Amino acid sequence: MTMDKPTLAAALARLERAPDADDVRALLDDSYRAPRGHVVGVTGPPGVGKSTLLSALIAAWRARGETVGVIAVDPSSRRTGGALLGDRARLATDPSDDGVFVRSMAARDRLGGLAELTLGAMVIMRAIFDIVLVETVGVGQSETDVAGIADTVVFCVQPGSGDSLQFMKAGIVEIPHLVAVTKADLGVMAERAASDVTGALSLAEPDSAAWQPRTLLVSSRARTGVPELIAAIDAHRRHLTEGGRRALARHAQAELWLVEAIRDRFGRHGLARAGDLSLPPGKSPFARIAELSRRLG
Ligand SMILES: Nc1nc2c(ncn2[C@@H]2O[C@H](COP(=O)(O)OP(=O)(O)O)[C@@H](O)[C@H]2O)c(=O)[nH]1
Ligand SMILES: [Mg+2]
Numbered sequence: 180m181t182m183d184k185p186t187l188a189a190a191l192a193r194l195e196r197a198p199d200a201d202d203v204r205a206l207l208d209d210s211y212r213a214p215r216g217h218v219v220g221v222t223g224p225p226g227v228g229k230s231t232l233l234s235a236l237i238a239a240w241r242a243r244g245e246t247v248g249v250i251a252v253d254p255s256s257r258r259t260g261g262a263l264l265g266d267r268a269r270l271a272t273d274p275s276d277d278g279v280f281v282r283s284m285a286a287r288d289r290l291g292g293l294a295e296l297t298l299g300a301m302v303i304m305r306a307i308f309d310i311v312l313v314e315t316v317g318v319g320q321s322e323t324d325v326a327g328i329a330d331t332v333v334f335c336v337q338p339g340s341g342d343s344l345q346f347m348k349a350g351i352v353e354i355p356h357l358v359a360v361t362k363a364d365l366g367v368m369a370e371r372a373a374s375d376v377t378g379a380l381s382l383a384e385p386d387s388a389a390w391q392p393r394t395l396l397v398s399s400r401a402r403t404g405v406p407e408l409i410a411a412i413d414a415h416r417r418h419l420t421e422g423g424r425r426a427l428a429r430h431a432q433a434e435l436w437l438v439e440a441i442r443d444r445f446g447r448h449g450l451a452r453a454g455d456l457s458l459p460p461g462k463s464p465f466a467r468i469a470e471l472s473r474r475l476g
Contacts, residue, residue, distance in 0.1 A: 203299075219333060227361050232335065232361060233312055234272065234399070250284060251281065298436055332355040333355060338362055338372040358376045361397055433458055
């Protein structure tokens with residue numbers, strides 16, 4: 180699918196205003212059936228360096244001619260009023276470049292709705308761009324949100340912060356595909372963090388798809404480690420291509436969205452009344468959500 184930036188911006192605004200409208204459903208279904216890009220989720224605590232890293236990744240992908248759509252989920256307007264985020268970096272992209280499109284989404288006070296909105300935006304952008312990048316803040320269980328929409332999950336860890344590792348060791352977060360230790364220019368502290376991460380990952384159960392998670396040291400400031408991170412994302416992308424793993428993983432994600440959307444809208448009781456929520460392979464979950472909403476609502 181091709182769409183120029185103003186048309187895409189209008190489609191996303193319409194998705195936000197009228198997620199159940201017939202034209203929106205039709206766009207979601209068409210987009211779901213024609214995935215083009217690879218979805219990369221970048222997550223980690225506020226201040227770890229995600230946005231700065233995104234800018235570096237985007238530049239690298241654009242240099243090899245790939246188009247990039249970005250969804251930056253910003254929870255700062257919710258309660259924290261931005262205070263937590265401190266000196267945050269804005270994404271640096273060239274507004275005249277038609278190969279990059281950035282959409283920010285603020286959580287405000289509607290976190291449930293945000294998950295469904297992010298999902299819809301991702302599906303539309305996945306049909307248009309070579310790469311879809313999703314930046315989300317995660318410090319604990321919320322990492323699983325991005326795991327539900329991304330093909331490749333990159334978890335960012337800051338040197339000198341033990342917390343993220345504790346979550347991983349305790350099995351609270353799903354094991355990411357890649358761990359980026361940011362701010363590698365901090366030297367020995369970053370190297371220590373990297374070996375701690377590698378140690379924590381070695382304790383994890385190998386995932387069923389037999390992917391061995393990797394640890395990478397990156398510095399967006401010193402511009403080191405970014406090509407290696409890109410290569411690791413490429414390697415995971417190839418891994419998913421083998422044996423139809425990507426299609427299987429996306430199908431499992433879509434079945435989860437269906438359950439979550441029905442639970443969000445109609446509660447546990449609605450979920451029970453919905454009955455069998457398995458999805459035939461390749462079938463769009465959006466059409467199913469609409470069907471069920473009509474029946475349950
Ligand atoms: N030393 C160093 N600082 C960095 C690096 N990347 C980002 N930062 C700084 O870390 C702070 C938070 O970065 P930001 O990208 O906004 O983090 P986010 O909240 O995870 O998106 C900013 O002050 C950045 O300048 C890096 O590679 N090295
Ligand atoms: Mg950020």
